[in-house]
Amino acid sequence: MKVIDKRTERNNDWNVGDVICYWNKSNKKYYGLICEIKLPTDSGFGVIDLENKTESLVSFAFPLIDDLEHLVRSEFRHVEKVNAKLVIE
8 A cells, every 4th residue: 555645736526546535523524535336237436434434335336426526525514635545556
């Protein structure tokens, strides 16, 4: 696993591998990793809950990454990309 410094990038588009932070109350922040889910019968985009306090690893799954972003932004007051990308090799 390695962390890639993305502080110089200012692109707000969501991409697979981006880490996001989302919350309604600033004392209870959630972190997630944008992922692409590929199954034999279906595929789509989701957020892997990096806190993983539930049995389900993927919190949301949608066919389009834009739909995923819309849902997260509609469910949480504050959503931002973290200036790092988590790469698992």
